[in-house]
Amino acid sequence: MRAPDTAPAAAPAASPFWTGFAATFRLEVAEAFRARWFAFYAAVFFGLVGLLLVFGLTESRVLGFTGLSRTLVTYIQLTMAILPVFILITTVRSLAGDREAGVFEYILGLPVGIGAWYAGRFLGRYLLASAPVVAALMAAVVYGVVRGVKVPWLELGFDIGLLLVMIFAFVGLGFLISALTRSVDTAQTLAFIIWLVLVLGLDLVLLGALIRSRLAIEGVVAIAMLNPLQVFRTGSMLLFDPQLVLLGPTAFTVFDIFGRAGFMVWSFVYPLVLGLLTAGAGWAIFRRGDLP
Amino acid sequence: MISLKGLTKSFGAARILNGIDLDVPVGQRIALIGSNGAGKTTLFRCLLGEYIHEGRVAIDGRDPRRDRTAVLRLVGFVPQIAPRLEMPVAALMRYVADVTGGRVEEMEAIAARMGLDVAPIRGRAFVKLSGGMKQKLLIAMALGRPTRLLILDEPAANLDPAARAVLFDLLAERPEVTMIISSHRIDEIAALVNRVIELEHGRVILDDTVSDAGALGSSFAIRLATARAEPSFARAAGEWGLTETEPGVWIGSIAGPDRLRFLGFVARHAGLVAGLSIDEETAAAGGGRDVVVTASR
Numbered sequence: 001m002r003a004p005d006t007a008p009a010a011a012p013a014a015s016p017f018w019t020g021f022a023a024t025f026r027l028e029v030a031e032a033f034r035a036r037w038f039a040f041y042a043a044v045f046f047g048l049v050g051l052l053l054v055f056g057l058t059e060s061r062v063l064g065f066t067g068l069s070r071t072l073v074t075y076i077q078l079t080m081a082i083l084p085v086f087i088l089i090t091t092v093r094s095l096a097g098d099r100e101a102g103v104f105e106y107i108l109g110l111p112v113g114i115g116a117w118y119a120g121r122f123l124g125r126y127l128l129a130s131a132p133v134v135a136a137l138m139a140a141v142v143y144g145v146v147r148g149v150k151v152p153w154l155e156l157g158f159d160i161g162l163l164l165v166m167i168f169a170f171v172g173l174g175f176l177i178s179a180l181t182r183s184v185d186t187a188q189t190l191a192f193i194i195w196l197v198l199v200l201g202l203d204l205v206l207l208g209a210l211i212r213s214r215l216a217i218e219g220v221v222a223i224a225m226l227n228p229l230q231v232f233r234t235g236s237m238l239l240f241d242p243q244l245v246l247l248g249p250t251a252f253t254v255f256d257i258f259g260r261a262g263f264m265v266w267s268f269v270y271p272l273v274l275g276l277l278t279a280g281a282g283w284a285i286f287r288r289g290d291l292p
Numbered sequence: 293m294i295s296l297k298g299l300t301k302s303f304g305a306a307r308i309l310n311g312i313d314l315d316v317p318v319g320q321r322i323a324l325i326g327s328n329g330a331g332k333t334t335l336f337r338c339l340l341g342e343y344i345h346e347g348r349v350a351i352d353g354r355d356p357r358r359d360r361t362a363v364l365r366l367v368g369f370v371p372q373i374a375p376r377l378e379m380p381v382a383a384l385m386r387y388v389a390d391v392t393g394g395r396v397e398e399m400e401a402i403a404a405r406m407g408l409d410v411a412p413i414r415g416r417a418f419v420k421l422s423g424g425m426k427q428k429l430l431i432a433m434a435l436g437r438p439t440r441l442l443i444l445d446e447p448a449a450n451l452d453p454a455a456r457a458v459l460f461d462l463l464a465e466r467p468e469v470t471m472i473i474s475s476h477r478i479d480e481i482a483a484l485v486n487r488v489i490e491l492e493h494g495r496v497i498l499d500d501t502v503s504d505a506g507a508l509g510s511s512f513a514i515r516l517a518t519a520r521a522e523p524s525f526a527r528a529a530g531e532w533g534l535t536e537t538e539p540g541v542w543i544g545s546i547a548g549p550d551r552l553r554f555l556g557f558v559a560r561h562a563g564l565v566a567g568l569s570i571d572e573e574t575a576a577a578g579g580g581r582d583v584v585v586t587a588s589r
Contacts, residue, residue, distance in 0.1 A: 023390040101376035111364035
């Protein structure tokens with residue numbers, strides 16, 4: 001048998017970046033479909049929607065919400081509680097785990113640009129984190145339509161958008177944590193601490209801090225505005241509850257300062273910028289250090 | 293092909309590579325040897341552009357870190373420890389083919405020669421394969437595409453004898469490819485290489501170019517002393533044509549091309565060896581000269 005020609009293969013027709021990016025993206029998705037974390041992750045969100053539907057779509061009224069609006073509000077609130085920590089932990093486990101398992105040594109010994117590889121993994125991970133969450137929600141909508149329930153399309157579209165930008169922010173954070181750490185244990189611990197800090201920075205906890213330590217309202221508002229969880233929480237309720245009576249005083253103050261339209265813009269732009277900045281910082285750290 | 297100037301790599305206070313200078317011409321085949329922790333894998337990672345380091349590394353005049361895709365397109369790499377890749381075999385092969393510009397069919401053909409039929413395992417996770425299957429697949433993906441430099445870190449470690457033989461045939465079929473092969477069993481790769489580099493504590497302590505022309509026609513007189521009698525050693529020494537002229541002293545002659553393989557045999561019985569001298573016998577006049585090693589304890 002003849003050995004392959006020793007002349008290096010011609011560069012692919014597409015640019016090396018796009019070739020590496022597309023191949024890495026496909027691989028990330030192919031690998032996830034075999035991974036237990038993805039099956040569990042998808043099962044959680046579909047299970048959540050299933051439970052919400054089982055416990056009554058149209059029959060009950062909770063805090064003034066009925067039908068699909070009620071399902072949507074409950075789903076959004078539950079999602080905010082579990083989605084960020086889920087994304088952070090699975091993302092850092094995947095990346096730091098690959099580093100520990102010698103995957104980086106092998107894959108990054110292939111002619112794929114670091115930028116193409118990083119971008120391919122980021123977008124692959126983003127797609128994987130988003131798809132089950134949105135798909136489960138859409139399943140509820142299809143179920144509601146079949147049952148003849150009125151669908152709150154505007155609220156639905158707005159909240160799906162908010163979900164997508166929040167996922168973007170947390171995938172970016174996950175990539176930054178993975179670039180900063182070299183072991184799964186450290187990465188998971190850091191991810192958990194960050195999530196805990198963000199939860200502690202939510203409106204109701206801030207209220208306590210405000211009362212006890214007499215913090216300046218500007219400081220509390222700034223914390224609320226910079227906490228992606230709080231931004232999502234406030235933003236997701238804007239259309240359902242324009243006066244934000246269901247939320248705490250910080251959200252109300254924020255809403256008062258920025259106005260409804262201003263906060264709607266902020267709730268989309270800020271998580272996107274945060275995701276881009278954290279993913280970008282992760283990329284800058286990663287490419288300057290030892291890869292494996 | 294490869295140029296290293298003052299290559300130094302540290303992890304914290306630990307200096308793993310310590311100012312390595314090396315030039316490897318095109319087509320040269322290097323056996324990289326050294327004990328665990330000598331710096332072999334770190335050197336490979338620097339060559340692959342995976343580690344930041346002091347000093348300069350150039351492959352074909354280019355920096356593998358800065359010009360990753362261009363440089364690594366020339367390089368086939370087999371790691372010492374198979375990565376724990378969860379992805380299916382087919383997806384992995386597709387990925388390697390996509391980013392290297394190679395063809396999956398070529399890789400499958402190499403795997404088949406090594407005794408691995410890829411078809412039944414395409415859908416299996418790479419990590420679930422046996423150690424030997426992983427190794428064969430990694431070799432197939434490195435050799436089944438056009439390369440000008442092969443970096444092989446213990447490539448035969450998990451292979452059965454038949455697959456090992458095929459691997460060496462495959463490497464021998466690529467005379468124009470530069471190779472750096474790390475192995476603990478120098479005897480296995482001795483026939484393939486024309487240069488031996490030994491690392492210790494991050495420094496090159498042996499850089500021996502094997503002159504094929506000279507080695508082919510040469511022979512070496514051996515005198516080997518053992519500390520005690522050992523039947524397995526006696527059998528192996530007999531296979532090398534050595535005879536025990538007095539208790540614990542073995543005398544004989546070996547062919548020049550076999551000298552590295554012979555050193556591998558000696559290394560495996562290092563616990564028994566009390567003294568060793570190897571003298572070149574081919575000089576027409578003037579008698580022999582010590583050329584390789586004289587050791588005693």
